[in-house]
Amino acid sequence: MNNQDCLVSVVITTYKRPLFILQRAIESVLKQTHTNLEIFVVDDQPEDRQRIRQIQETIHAYKDPRLSYIGLKEHGGACKARNVGIQHANGDFIAFLDDDDCWLPQKIEKQLEGFINEDIGMVYSPYINIADQSSEKVFIPCQKSGDLTQDLLWFNCIGGCSMTLIRSKILKICGVFDESLLSCQDYDLWMRIAQCSSIQFVPFVGIKKFDRRDSITNNIHATNQGFNIFIQKYQHLYQQFPNIYNYRLNLQGYRMIRMKSFKNAWLYYKRALHVKFFSRYNILWPFRGYYHLLKITIKKHLYSANA
Secondary structure, three states, X not given: OOHHHOOEEEEEEEOOOOHHHHHHHHHHHHOOOOOOEEEEEEEOOOOOHHHXXXXXXXXXXXXXXXXXEEXXXXXXXXXXXXXXXXXXXXXXXXXXXXXXXXXXXXXXXXXXXXXXXXXXXXXXXXXXXXEEOOEEEEEOOOOOOEOOHHHHHHOOOOOOHHHEEEEHHHHHHHOOOXXXXXXXXXXXXXXXXXXXXXXXXXXXXXXXXXXXOOOHHHOHHHHHHHHHHHHHHOHHHXXXXXXXXXXXXXXXXXXXXXXXXXHHHHHHHHHHHHHOOOOOHHHHHHXXXXXXXXXXXXXXXXHHHHO
């Protein structure tokens, strides 16, 4: 069967998102040029009966038989919601869309073209990052195809769930989202997919990602919990590449500095020194972190002086 004829399952997970934002996500899927879709809106807010009714009425109003509502019986988090969507999926391919992101009309069509052979388990694409109403920037991932295992050890060079399209049978081989992780859930799945299949880069910008302040990546506890479990899971790989391991620990320390969690930053820095004492990253990342804070401090003082 030609990939363009295949059924694609789309899982939209939602939790406490304003209805108009969820509608934006749903409508971006309904407008896809690839029309052979089944679309599941998985609601992770079972305690709000009024919101459940509003979402169900919204879905019903579209009058599109491809669109279905799934309500979780108890709050389980985004990965639980995605895994429930996977359980309901019948498609040859599966795509995930966060409720505050949206797709451009050719997203699925173009990504399906990336599955040029059966060895490819997932494709990924660049996206437009929108920080506020006046700031849009195209983010281009690592642009590599094939075995991305070593590339992913450096950092999540693929991006989030909304940027990918996955061959469904690959999830039966490498597993689904790890619900024990508070962060790095997508990163962890990408790493497992990379170890059991090829990954293909498709140079088509088809996703709009909207930054938000309540993101998991802004939660210190969640960020550290997910990172440390990820490192432990793939310790056998990191030990083969001490330079990458050192870089990864320094990068996490840099993120902690940016989040003003200096104690955690120091702990990661010490671990990085233990992995590889003589490394340029031991100087580069702490410098970049504190330089970032210095710039913010200077800007605040200048703003206060001019106010």
